[in-house]
Amino acid sequence: MDRNSIIKIIALMVTAFGIGIDFTGALMLVPAIENSFDTDITSTQWVLNIYALFFAMTMVAGGRLGDMYGHRKMMIIGLSIFLFASVLCFASPGLDYLIGARALQGIGAGCVWPCTLAFGATKVSKEEHRAMIMGLILAGVTTGNVFGPMISGAAVDLGDWRLFFLANVIFSCISMATAILLMERETEHKKGEHIDFAGIGILSFAVLLLLYGLDVGADWGWVSLPLLLLLSVSAVLFFLFPKVERRVREPLLLPQLMQNREFLITLGLNMFNVSAAFVGLLYFPQYMQKVLGWSVFQSALGLAPLTVLLAVGSIVSGTLYNDFGPKRLLLWGYLCATVGAASVVLMPTGTGYLQILPGMALIGLGATLTVGPSGTAAVCAVTPERAGLVGGLSFMTHLVYGAISVACATAIMYASSLSSLKTRLATAGIDMSEADQKAINSGTLTTESSKAVLQKLNAGEAEKVRTAIAAAFDTGMNMAFVFATFSVAAGIILALMLDEKKLHKVEG
Template identity: 80%
Template sequence: MERDSIIKVIALMVTAFGIGIDFTGALMLVPAIENSFDADITSTQWVLNIYALFFAMTMVAGGRLGDLYGHRKVMLIGLSVFLFSSVLRLIAPNLDFLIGARALQGVGAGCIWPCTLALGATKVARDEHRALVMGLILAGVTSGNVFGPIISGFVVNLGDWRLFFLANVVFSTVSTGTTLALIPRETDHKTGEHIDFAGMGILSMAVLLLLYGLDVGADWGWLSAPLLAVFFLSAVLLGLFSRVEKRVRQPLLLPQMMQNRQFRITLGLNMFNVSAAFVGLLYFPQYMQKVLGWSAFESALGLAPLTVLLAVGSIVSGTLYNDFGPKRLMFWGYLSATAGAASIVILPMSLGYLQILPGMALIGLGATLTVGPSGTAAVCAVRPERAGLVGGLSFMVHLVYGAVSVAVATAIMYTASLSSLGTQLAKAGIDMPAADQKAINSGTLTTRTAQAIMGKLDAHQAETVKSAIATAFDAGMNMAFVFATISVSMGLILALLLDERKLHKVA
């Protein structure tokens, strides 16, 4: 590869690295954000969910806009949005402001990522180097996935979680400069492309309402009229999305693709593989900090068995696709992830870190064998000219279902841990108001509200409550992984139903 091309690839890898550190790094900040804004876990889950949702829903449009107006131009716009939102998060005065900035950052990432891939595939590499270039870009983002938690854990240990977003500002600035200096402007663009903004808007609102309902369900009551109305409206919008897709010129889900049984199966395989990984990325760091008492930096290192496998495996699995076939890879991958999620439920809390270590390794291995092959299989289930659309669509489904999985798991976790906490306090003879139990449930006990509640207790009662909260968190996490186990196991069935003979070959 020529020196000029190598420099351009490095520039794209820096951009990919910035995307990678943000996704996993922000998860390590959840306990610190809870303390800073006196929030609970049902609120801080939006740090992951809102980003994943807006990233997913913007990505297809970002790729299409790049086709129309130039991938370099759209990527620079995305980097500007990413940089601006990072500054907003750096100065966020409250949790709602932070979540809004996180949503905006998802929009920026949704413009950056497809355009980064397109530039690597079409403007930087020769045909014979394309696979190498795409692998290097993927290595950039997965390396970011590994280093993100380490960076965020380090800044939390310094005493200010906001410093993590300063890293986003630095990488966004560097990426913008290298793109302007090293990536040439494009002159040829597609014409006649249409973007399904109506479909994306309706689907986004439907999913957003579903996530919101799962967030407030424990407070409103799962059978309350307002909550049922939110779920009903979400279902109505999903029905409307289906009708809109039949009328627009270029829908997200082309009817002829949805009539393809193998494509539907591969789309499902792109969904279910994310449940255990997303739930683990959210809860493993919290378990290490809230139950084991580890620092944020120690928790980042403790998460390495999962993040390193996700990073290395996503590159290696591509080389296994043709040798072993997607059916075999995904079956064993889903089996591994199912066993990993189930091990979290089965192993006792008394094992400490060893309760989650086997699960992290098995979930990471499962993701290694399913994420890449499921995306490739989806592309191979349709005609080659639809590869770009299906690649973006499969990743969109992947992220949206990941956000839904986290919301469902958190609703289950919060309800189960609150029930466990109440039972333990009753057995210990501690009479604590329900409102106070909700305030300290699954928390770090260092928020202002939690400290005020704990201040009402004598020393013996305080130790009993601390032990009860840790046990309740573990009980809630176990129930969250019951859901993850069931969700991931659905992929086993789909892997068995996949007919490899109806997928075209990949080079």
């Protein structure tokens, strides 16, 4: 491989690294953001969910725009959006402002990521080097996934979680400089490309309403009329999506794909493998901080059994796919992830870090065996000319279902922990209003609202409340992993249904 190609690969890996640190790094900030804006987990989950949703829904359009106007140009535009959004995150005066900035970050990342992959696959080197180049780009993003929590942990330990987004600004500037200086302009672009904005809009709005409904359900009441209307509108939009897709010129889901049994199975296999990983990435750090009392940086190190396995898995999964085949890998991967999620529920409470360590390791191993192979299997289920489209769709499905999983798990977690807290307070003989219980539920007791509640109690009662909150969080987290266990277990059924022989046959 020539020197010029090596320099371009390094530039692409730098860009991928910057995207990688943002996703996992932001997860570690959840307790700090709760404290800063005096809110709870049902609201701060949007810091993850809104980013994942807008990243997912922008990605297909970003890839198409790159084909039409140049991948280098769209990378620079996407990095500019990401850089501007990172500045907004750094300067966020409130949670709503931060969530909006994170949505803008997702749009920027959704423009950058598919163009980074496309540039690496088509512009950097000879075709025989393509697999290695793609592996190096994925290594860049997964290395970022490992270092992201450490960077956010260091930022919080330095006294301000916003410093993490300052790191985003720095990496965005470096990525833009490398793209401008090291990547040549493209002179040939695809013509006649069309983007399914109608399908993207309807699907995005349907998912957004569903996520919002899961967020406010505990406050509005799960059978309240406003919530039922909201969820009904979301259901109608989901129902309309395939009908709209039949009418647009180039739909996200081609009719041929919807009639391809193996493609539909692999799309499902791309969905369910994220449930335990996403829930774990959100709740394991909180467990370490809220129950074990660890610092953010210590929690980042404690999360390593999960993040390191995710990083290593992206590098070795291609070799494993060729050696063992998708069916065997996916089956064993889903079994590992299911056992891992179940172990979080079954491990005895009070065992500290050991309560979550087996779960982290098995969920990480399960993701190693499923994330890469499920995407590869989806591409193998269709004709070669549709590989790019299906690759984008599989990753989009991956992120969207991840966001839905987090929202469902959080709704279950919050309701379960609140019920547990109410029972424990009653057992301890502490009379507390429902509003005060909600103010301290699943929290760190360092927000202004929780401090006001504690001031009403004497020292002995306050200590009982702290114990009750930690135990209630543990209960809520376990229930979130009950959901994750059943969700991931659905992948076992799909893996058993997969017909490997049909994967490599050209569809009719």
